[in-house]
Amino acid sequence: MLHTAFWHTPLALAPWSLRPWLSERGSLTQRLIAHFPQLTVRVLQQGFRRPHPDETQILQLPSASHVATREVLLCSQERPLVFAHSITCRQHLQAGFHLFERSGSRPLGALLFADPCIRRSTLAWCKLSPRHPLWQKAQAAVGGQAATLWARRSVFYSGAAQLLVTEVFLSDFLLPSPCEPI
Numbered sequence: 203m204l205h206t207a208f209w210h211t212p213l214a215l216a217p218w219s220l221r222p223w224l225s226e227r228g229s230l231t232q233r234l235i236a237h238f239p240q241l242t243v244r245v246l247q248q249g250f251r252r253p254h255p256d257e258t259q260i261l262q263l264p265s266a267s268h269v270a271t272r273e274v275l276l277c278s279q280e281r282p283l284v285f286a287h288s289i290t291c292r293q294h295l296q297a298g299f300h301l302f303e304r305s306g307s308r309p310l311g312a313l314l315f316a317d318p319c320i321r322r323s324t325l326a327w328c329k330l331s332p333r334h335p336l337w338q339k340a341q342a343a344v345g346g347q348a349a350t351l352w353a354r355r356s357v358f359y360s361g362a363a364q365l366l367v368t369e370v371f372l373s374d375f376l377l378p379s380p381c382e383p384i
């Protein structure tokens with residue numbers, strides 16, 4: 203099962219302006235580029251880490267495993283918009299997502315959406331609990347005390363290889379950017 207029930211939050215419960223972002227099936231990076239100036243990817247960490255408990259279940263990982271992990275901030279003019287956390291197991295790194303480790307400051311989406319053989323699961327979204335590890339990481343990454351953080355999640359497939367991508371929309375994400383009318 204891709205997502206626990208918690209992630210099947212009705213879209214109608216999300217802030218209306220966030221709904222098209224949560225349900226965007228194309229590249230989130232491309233959508234951000236279309237709406238915000240000077241988008242950059244700030245890599246926070248890339249390496250092998252323990253997956254979060256709910257991720258172990260989704261990717262059917264052995265509990266003691268370490269997975270290739272990438273965490274980035276997608277920023278517009280240095281303003282953080284999205285905290286992204288992506289994981290794949292060691293075997294799948296070699297089997298289908300060998301470019302994962304070398305994407306650097308290029309958005310992962312540029313690699314994923316360029317390969318017509320890569321498929322995507324359905325999207326799921328939720329309002330993150332302050333107890334979720336990604337809540338804490340997103341808050342720490344921006345030093346904020348957001349009251350609520352919404353996130354979305356999906357799995358990319360390359361053959362049998364799986365890459366789990368979770369994106370946390372940071373709280374001031376909804377503020378109009380300087381070049382947008384108030």
Ligand SMILES: C=C(O[C@@H]1C=C(C(=O)O)C=C[C@H]1O)C(=O)O
Nearest residue numbers: 229230231274286308309310311
């Ligand atoms: C999957 C995409 O790539 C984006 C960029 C990421 C990265 O560079 O690590 C991770 C998730 C996405 O926010 C996308 O553009 O949809």
